[in-house]
Every structure is written in structure tokens, then in C-alpha cells.
Amino acid sequence: MDAPAEPYPYASAEQVDPLVRRVLAHNPSAFTYTGTQSYIVGSGAEVAVIDPGPDEAEHIEALLATIGDARLVAICCTHTHRDHSPAAAPLSARTGAPIIGCAPLTMDDDGPRADAAFDASYRADRVLADGETVVGDGWTLVAVATPGHTSNHICLALPESGVLFTGDHVMGWSTSVVSPPDGDMTDYMASLQKLHDREDRIYFPAHGPAIEKPRQLVRGMIGHRRSREKQILKQIGEGHTRIAQMVPRMYKGVDERLWPAAGRSVLAHLIDLDRRGFVTPVGEEWLPAA
The missing domain is CATH 3.60.15.10 (Ribonuclease Z/Hydroxyacylglutathione hydrolase-like)
Structure with a gap:
């Protein structure tokens, strides 16, 4: 906005x-x-x-x-x-x-x-x-x-x-x-x-x-974050297993100066996905969980 x-x-x-x-x-x-x-x-x-x-x-x-x-x-x-x-x-x-x-x-x-x-x-x-x-x-x-x-x-x-x-x-x-x-x-x-x-x-x-309209907005925010999860899993499935590879593809059109901050959000999602058994970290890569 x-x-x-x-x-x-x-x-x-x-x-x-x-x-x-x-x-x-x-x-x-x-x-x-x-x-x-x-x-x-x-x-x-x-x-x-x-x-x-x-x-x-x-x-x-x-x-x-x-x-x-x-x-x-x-x-x-x-x-x-x-x-x-x-x-x-x-x-x-x-x-x-x-x-x-x-x-x-x-x-x-x-x-x-x-x-x-x-x-x-x-x-x-x-x-x-x-x-x-x-x-x-x-x-x-x-x-x-x-x-x-x-x-x-x-x-x-x-x-x-x-x-x-x-x-x-x-x-x-x-x-x-x-x-x-x-x-x-x-x-x-x-x-x-x-x-x-x-x-x-x-x-x-x-x-x-x-x-x-708070509940409507919060519902949309939850949906937005779930959509980001799907994007991340899709990126990993396509072989883009590092955050530095994911961000340019996920945040096309976003000012590149904001990409480091976007990377922090991606990291937060990856940590959550790891806890839930969807991905696993291997060095700087994030791979599908076995």
C-alpha cells in the first residue's frame, strides 16, 4: 500500500x-x-x-x-x-x-x-x-x-x-x-x-x-503465508535449494534492495517447514525431507 x-x-x-x-x-x-x-x-x-x-x-x-x-x-x-x-x-x-x-x-x-x-x-x-x-x-x-x-x-x-x-x-x-x-x-x-x-x-x-474488517484481513494473511510455503516447496522441487536462488524467482518485480529482507522471511518459512517435516537443511541447501 x-x-x-x-x-x-x-x-x-x-x-x-x-x-x-x-x-x-x-x-x-x-x-x-x-x-x-x-x-x-x-x-x-x-x-x-x-x-x-x-x-x-x-x-x-x-x-x-x-x-x-x-x-x-x-x-x-x-x-x-x-x-x-x-x-x-x-x-x-x-x-x-x-x-x-x-x-x-x-x-x-x-x-x-x-x-x-x-x-x-x-x-x-x-x-x-x-x-x-x-x-x-x-x-x-x-x-x-x-x-x-x-x-x-x-x-x-x-x-x-x-x-x-x-x-x-x-x-x-x-x-x-x-x-x-x-x-x-x-x-x-x-x-x-x-x-x-x-x-x-x-x-x-x-x-x-x-x-x-479484521477477520477478513487475517484470513487473507494466513492464506498469503500458505501460498509462500507452496512457492518455496515448488522452488525446492525444481532444484532451487538455496535461499539466494529462491528469492529472485519468488520476488520478481520487488525492489532488489528488499531481497535480503525477503530472504529472512523465506528462512523463517523454511525453519517452520523443517519442524513440520517437509524439508531438511543440508549445509546452505534445503532439500525435500526423506
Whole structure:
């Protein structure tokens, strides 16, 4: 999906639901779309911020202005890539609010990244397990564990509005990056199915537009990944057994600068196919399982 025409509404609050306002961070890129969208939940005396975004003064001031006289009772992060969580610490220092949400995770990837690296500074005052809640004035946030994009990724449901804040797990403008070793295709597919089985009304992702037909989109995403599996198995069957051979054939028409990132996705699929008994690695080759 092409990005909408500028100017984007940076450093200003948009009311996107009676209980939700959105503030867009000024960090657009090929992997963040127009930027990271932070959400302020609550319309009463207590509010929460979801995915506070990058540590940029303009964005933090915009969040504080949106919070206004309300008390910030929780700063929630869906995961710890650097376009999502670094503003949590300075926002906590300014307000005294606890950082609540995903677990800390810092690691080095073993290949070219297609998204932001991990935030080594992230510290959580409280880690939310699947189904645990954060409660404020007129609202409830419920953690939905969704590993795959990262092992520590969570979504947050707002049952009062039927909203699910999906972070990077489901986005309307692009599929999520799944890059080993932390990105895991087996977990990602299970997490997609988990969301498909829910009945959320609308998704608010960290990047891109709201998703108004969530189950339809998730069903399509599952189908897309299964189609990629079939492509990979077809490539192997034709004797293209190395990732470097598969990518140019599978991603014709895609900017070659994105091929290294595409290779990470292919690797994630191959690891999953190995676990399921379809392929086996032999050196740098991937062969049909015996």
C-alpha cells in the first residue's frame, strides 16, 4: 500500500474512537509507513498510552499535551523494537507512570534487518502475561500474547470498544516482518489463527490505517503465508535449494534492495517447514525431507 499524500498529522491528537486518541510520531520510513502511531486510551481521569514510540521530544510533548490533566496510569508497549518503546522511559520519568506490557528483549539478529533493532534500554515495571489486565477510569486493557514478529510481542484488547491494538503483528499496509532467530514463523502463524478466532470489531495497528474488517484481513494473511510455503516447496522441487536462488524467482518485480529482507522471511518459512517435516537443511541447501 502506498503511503497517503503528505502532510501527515504529526504531533497532534486524532480522536479515532470515543475511548481512543492517536498521535503520530515523526519517524516515517519504508518500514514504519507514515510513522509510529501511539494511542491514548481513556476519556476520563485516568489514561494509558500504548506504544509511546521513539524518544523524540516533539512526540513526547504531543503525548503529554494529549494526556492533559488526566493521570497517566500505564505506559504499555506491544514489543521492544526501537520505533515502539524508547519513549516509555522519558514519559515515565515525566509522569511517574509505570511501564507495563511486553517483556524486555534485547538481542542481535544474524542477518539483514528489515525493521528497527531492539531497544536495549527498555525496562518493564510489570510484564503482562496472556489474559492479564490493566484497568483505568472507564476502560480495561487485556493482554493477548502474539509471538512471531518478535518473541515478546503482545496485542492489547479494549473490550469496552471492541478494539484490538495490534502493534506490528497485523498491519493493513504491509505484512509483518518475521526474521529469525527471534522472529518465528510457527509462532506467527499460530498467533494469526488466535486473532482470527477472536471477535474484535476493529484493529488499531502501530503503523498504517485502522483495519475495519479484521477477520477478513487475517484470513487473507494466513492464506498469503500458505501460498509462500507452496512457492518455496515448488522452488525446492525444481532444484532451487538455496535461499539466494529462491528469492529472485519468488520476488520478481520487488525492489532488489528488499531481497535480503525477503530472504529472512523465506528462512523463517523454511525453519517452520523443517519442524513440520517437509524439508531438511543440508549445509546452505534445503532439500525435500526423506
